[in-house]
Amino acid sequence: MIGSYSGKLLSALLRSCVRRPWPLIHGQILHANFLKVGFFPSHPSVSNALFHMYAAVGLPSEALLAFRHHVTSPTTLDFTALLSAYLRSSLPYETLRIFFFSHSNNSCPLPDGVTMTVVFTAAAKLTDLTSGILAHLIVVKRGVVLGVVARNSAMDMYVKCAAMVDARKMFDEIEESERSVVSWSVLLWGVLKWDGLICGKEVFDKMAMKNQVAWSLMASAYIENGLPKKAMEILTEMAGVSDDNLNHISVCSLLSACALVGDVTVVRWVHAYVVKVRMLVLNQEHDDWDNDASIMVGSSLIDVYAKCGRIEIARRLFEKMAVKNIVTWNTMLSGLALHGLVNETERLFSQMITNQIVPDDISFVGLLSAYSRSGHMKSDWKCFHKLMTDHGVTPKMEHYACIVDGLGRAGRLVEAEALVKEMPFRPNEVILGSLISSCCLYGKVEMGRRMMEELLHLDPHNTEYHILMSNMYASSGNQCKANNLRQGLKNRGFRKVPGVSYISIDRCIHRFSAGDKSHPQTPEVYAMLDEMIFRLSSATGYPTSPTTRDAEEEEREEALFSHSERLALAFGLISTKPGTPLHIFKNIRICRNCHAVIKLVSDLYQREITVRDRNRFHCFKLGFCSCLDYW
DNA sequence: ATAGGGTTAG
Structure with missing residues (x-):
């Protein structure tokens, strides 16, 4: 029957498939029918349309097949x-490979x-400067003329690869009248990222x-x-000058910046804004808004x-949202896990199942990380494995990493190592690093050393775990080996990542590092610190000296008594009214000693203190921490 | 067939 149609009609049919709601199904039925009647390879316009159908619906390998077999002289x-x-289809590597391969083969038409x-764009996505430069050379060599869009994309490639000299050169080469708002924003992104805030503002x-x-x-x-x-000044200025309001992408971008630094000042403003302009609608009373x-x-x-x-606010919002997707559920799961709320995470997960939401690999990372962070490794790996495969999820390295971390931190190091040997991947630095930290925690020097050796093959320049190993040697009495490791690091010019804590008071963020004396209120902060330590030791007899020795002499004196989180805490206590909850943000994990101090402070000074460290949240209240001393 | 900022994890 199909044989009776003309080639022109068929190709028009195929082209129309691209715009239909189910392009693939219709297109493939047509494709199958062509093959059945042996019709299509002889008609170039039909085969070309077939190729474009596969390309347009995002099936690259099908498109490549059609391209190779049926597009005889590609344009x-x-x-x-x-x-x-x-x-x-997010395959930038393949994009480059096909481009360069065809190019070296002389089998591709002249690029435009x-x-x-x-x-x-592909090279930018991969931050592959070499390929980017190579592509640029081809442009020059073959005399390809680039319009402003192509120049912007080349500039973006240089920007993403931190090649700001080349990026600026490209920008300068674009005629001033030609420069689009995109040229400017690409430059702005790069300058803010690589040259800093001041240059970016210019x-x-x-x-x-x-x-x-x-x-x-x-x-x-x-x-x-x-x-x-x-930031608030910029946003209010924007509202005054421009009719261009924030769209959902701008909002997400602002909020992710807030999440990074852990400050809610702008979050509150954005929240009010999205409700006001009805970008966020919780119940579906109207259908004239953008669901996605x-x-x-x-x-x-x-x-x-x-x-x-603010986990409670997050939960309330989640409950109020009438329409959710998998990302919403996963966000809530990992939020609860971040706060160590195992039971709540479990409950939410089963709620997901009853609501017939199909969990994906990220949902399982959320669930498993709740277990590992809380030390509640109730079930063993086999159960999780079954749970996952039952829901059609193939366990990945991340899932193993959660279990290995959980077992290790619970002291079940033998089981953890066995699981690593059993898993179908070679352990990566995350898994090995987690095992090393657990070995440290339980003083398993020999196993730690073995893991460290393996890690060094993968990541010879790792500083963090050298320090951990060195601490482990020190606490097991082998000061000599500890010093050797430290000295080796020092000789190669590596430095420990310094601990920094932030506290937001009255919309200003105050930054403290260990032993920091740069804050304008330094005398008051240290006076408060002294008072704190005095009250703690007289009230509880708590030994405020370090339990693990820091091998670097110059650091030992000050470091533990003035760890950054203690300074931030002292500053918080003197800058707020009694009873005000304090929120502290720390870039590395909180140490045991400070953890103990903050617990006592929360009781003695009657404050709720929330500390976000690199791993999770600690909510201190009345002398207890939400992590129940497990982290 | 084409450029810039973007939500979940590790």
């Missing part, structure tokens, strides 16, 4: 469509600006046209640099509240 447009299909845009001020992207980039940069007040955007913004808010220590 630039065909070739570009093929590359773009790979890029849109659009082709190069796709190639530069670029921002030079921008004649500012849009959502520019405003939110600038505001996010202020947030990430601990200047939420400045609302879910995305809602999930983003849940995430940021959880990461800023």
